[in-house]
Amino acid sequence: MEIKQCRFVTSVAxxxxxxxxxxPEIAIAGKSNVGKSSFINFIVNNKSIAxxxxxxxxxxxxxYFEINKGQFMFVDLxxxxxxxxxxxxxxxxxxxxxxxxxxxxxxxxxxxLVDVRHEPTALDKQMVAYMHHYQIPFTxxxxxxxxxxRQACMKQRGIIASAxxxxxxxxxxxxxxxxxxxxxxxxxIENILNIYA
Numbered sequence: 001m002e003i004k005q006c007r008f009v010t011s012v013a014x015x016x017x018x019x020x021x022x023x024p025e026i027a028i029a030g031k032s033n034v035g036k037s038s039f040i041n042f043i044v045n046n047k048s049i050a051x052x053x054x055x056x057x058x059x060x061x062x063x064y065f066e067i068n069k070g071q072f073m074f075v076d077l078x079x080x081x082x083x084x085x086x087x088x089x090x091x092x093x094x095x096x097x098x099x100x101x102x103x104x105x106x107x108x109x110x111x112x113l114v115d116v117r118h119e120p121t122a123l124d125k126q127m128v129a130y131m132h133h134y135q136i137p138f139t140x141x142x143x144x145x146x147x148x149x150r151q152a153c154m155k156q157r158g159i160i161a162s163a164x165x166x167x168x169x170x171x172x173x174x175x176x177x178x179x180x181x182x183x184x185x186x187x188x189i190e191n192i193l194n195i196y197a
Contacts, residue, residue: 001190005068006044011061015099019064024072024196025106026189029097030113031123032079035143035176039113040065040074042176043185050076062100072193075100075107080123101136109137109192111185116142116156116173120163128164139188140164140171146178 028036037050063076077097114120131138145153153173161168174181
């Protein structure tokens with residue numbers, strides 16, 4: 001699988017306005033500052049297609065990116081769990097994430113990004129429980145793997161898997177900074193699309 005083209009399509013500010021472009025959608029979820037925008041830019045070979053920011057909570061919309069002229073869509077969800085936003089904003093993000101996950105007719109998988117350096121948060125665990133409950137297929141991807149040694153990453157894989165009640169083999173490693181893990185992600189995308197072809 002190769003990504004040759006990516007274009008930003010639209011931003012949606014309300015889950016009631018979820019778009020349906022008639023192609024499979026892979027959502028990118030995770031807490032604020034986990035590196036969702038950097039992950040998208042890395043996977044699609046475009047340094048600036050998804051806006052990155054050092055300020056957590058930057059993504060407040062559902063952002064749609066068309067891949068390979070209609071092969072599938074990445075949908076970047078708002079980051080959750082950022083403490084410095086108002087309760088009202090948090091509620092609107094939660095409504096948007098839940099509204100999208102249950103409302104999209106094209107969602108085929110959720111890529112849940114977690115920071116390899118930290119144990120998953122209560123909100124990460126809640127997200128996994130939510131997806132289990134509604135039988136939404138998902139993939140856990142540990143980001144920022146360049147920040148730890150290989151040995152430390154392996155140790156963290158066990159901690160993350162245990163916290164999310166998954167097997168170690170279900171945790172993928174990626175570093176957009178060190179440019180590692182892309183082939184595994186592309187292979188995973190190919191498998192997902194083949195299931196729904």
